[in-house]
Amino acid sequence: MKGSGSNGFGRRTFLARLAASGALPAVLSRCGGEAARVGLSEGPVILSARGDRTDTFGLAAVDAADAVVRVSSGFRGHDVTLHPVRSSEALLFGRRPGFESIAVDLRSGEVTARLQAAAGRSFQGHGVFDPDGSTLFTSEADLETAQGKIGVWDGTTYERLTEIDTAGLGPHEILFLPGSGLVAVANGGLLTRPETGRQVLNLDTMDSSLVYLEPESGRVAEQVRVSAPKASIRHMDIAADETVVFGLQVQREALDHDHIVPLMGDHRLGGVPRLFEDSPEVVALFRDYVGSVAVSAWYGVAGFTSPRGDVAGFWSVADGRFSGVVEFADVSGIDAMPDGDRFVLSNSRGEFRMVDAQTLEEQPDQRRRFDGMRWDNHLLVSDWPLERRT
């Protein structure tokens, strides 16, 4: 379960699903012309960045009855995470290079805090809390050098306290590993500059790595690289045994061959990164691009999406074997449901699809569409009320 995995609450959330608690939220919501009704219903809630222009950018939360809480951000968001302690607070991180992120109260629908990037820094789209919610870590980069930074923020006041070097360029997704207390960072290794936008300037020398940092000292506990030199580690999730499962994006223009490069893999602290070599014909469908990663802890299955290939593929975490693939136009968001039995997929056309985590077959009768909504790269599923997660 991605969002939970990201903040270290995955298995607790997963096991606590039956714990009933909390009052119903009181947010007025409206979906596609439906009559407004009060609050999000108890049960699984999907949160995602949304929108395709300034007036539609924001965060949305959707419950099982299709009630929607929409919050405008004014900037294009990327990933979402939940505050581990504040029962209705979610954070939306600015897409790289972002200069703002927001904290949102899902009961009131209000923006409760705006986090501004420090001078000379930009947000890179992802962030994660430590398990007690006292500290927030955000992936950031030096605007001039692209040197990776982890912004360290007070988890209560959202005051930026300090920063940690990530030992690489262009960090993207970050995770907190509750067992080891380390922060895992995907250093994409790509150099971009504000004046040239998203153009990659260091294809010849790019150096992507997966780094584990001690959050208190900033010390690099471990740094590993994958064997594919032009593959950029971008997205990750944590399996039940704290194996970090990651997805890659290949800079094809930097390669002098047209062979298929594995895009999925995993790593455990102290080990060697493993690339999933199985089923290259399926990997080819991803077109060198993984947009998001999520693990179903219950079934030990990792899901990967590719909006370029219009597919979501699934590999076994235990042995790295390919397990299944589904087609879904422009799919990027993926997470496991709180009970672990299904994956949720989202796309930029405002659609959700469910995939059975055991059979890995899509469930057509569970399809949902939210007209006018455009789900961006990542989604997160959690039980509502959020207290139920603990």
Add this chain to the structure above:
Amino acid sequence: MNGTHHLYSRSGSAIQLTASSLILALAPGCGDDEGPSGPTTEQALEYTTDAVIVPSVLAFESSTIDLNDRVTAFCAAPDAPGLSSLQQAWVELSLDWNQAVIYFFGPLRDDLIVPSMLFIESKRQRGRDFTETVREGIDAAVHGSEALDASYFEGLPFDEVGLLALEILIFEDTTEAHSTESGDVLSEYEAEPRKCEVLRGMSELLLGRARDVAEGWTSDFEGTGTSFRDRFVAGELEDGDDPTATLFVALLDHLGYVDQRKLRGTLDARVAGIFYDNVEATVREVSAALEGGDGEGPSFFDVMIANGAESDVETIREAVDVALEIATDVRSRQNMSVAVQALAESIRARVPPALDIDLGIEFADGD
């Protein structure tokens, strides 16, 4: 591709532009806010399907039939006129394919991992050039002793068959030099009867694929008893997608393929020497899909104009003209690449708002 490139106007005078400047120049303008009073997108889709898409698919099938007939005639009595006729038939087939291939959905995409399309054009998957694989397979078949029966051909993988295999068989011999001299090619057919067996088998294999695709569009899609045409125009796609969006996503995807995997990768039809003709065929088909062919319409452009996007239509037409001019006259890879990018960006930026369709949002490298 941000360098400066020389393009040529219709009058032939050189102009300079960059990819970014061309794309900026083709960025969407502001249409008025009047509501639609003309034809609908659904009407345009139905018209375009019947006037452009299905005819292109059938033209491809017809070309495979024609090639197959000429293969039969040639192999009955190999001679120079027969070989020339065969080569011309392959060229026509390739051009027709480069029109039909832009509709990579439905019958052409009947399997997620190994769709029918791959057995026609193996390169289309991700730009990988299988020329050497095909040459080795043909050489082994021609000079081997294995029975060249139906089961042999049906068992061949996608990277050994299709248009590329026929091109190799028809335009060059199996010597290490891969001679393309007509005399050498003809001599081999006269000396090696098995080469004609391979040619017949490959031709019939492709004909079977073409018939399946045509049948899928016109009468029976995947054994449902319903044509894909009917499901497409009725908006009854299996995945619930909007058919017009499906069409334009496929069209843009193919332009992206032509740019990234061909122009900036490996050219196709190199043995026959008709790469730019293939690109021209594709651009003309893109134009036909927008214009509704030569018929009365309503076309997608008609809908856009009715929705107040006449200037957008004109801009896309200009991008088509530039691309065609480069494909027919300039024939520079860099310029062709810039023009194809610009055409794609012009369509991507201008068509969706004018037709009220949703093609998704940008998921860029690094996200």
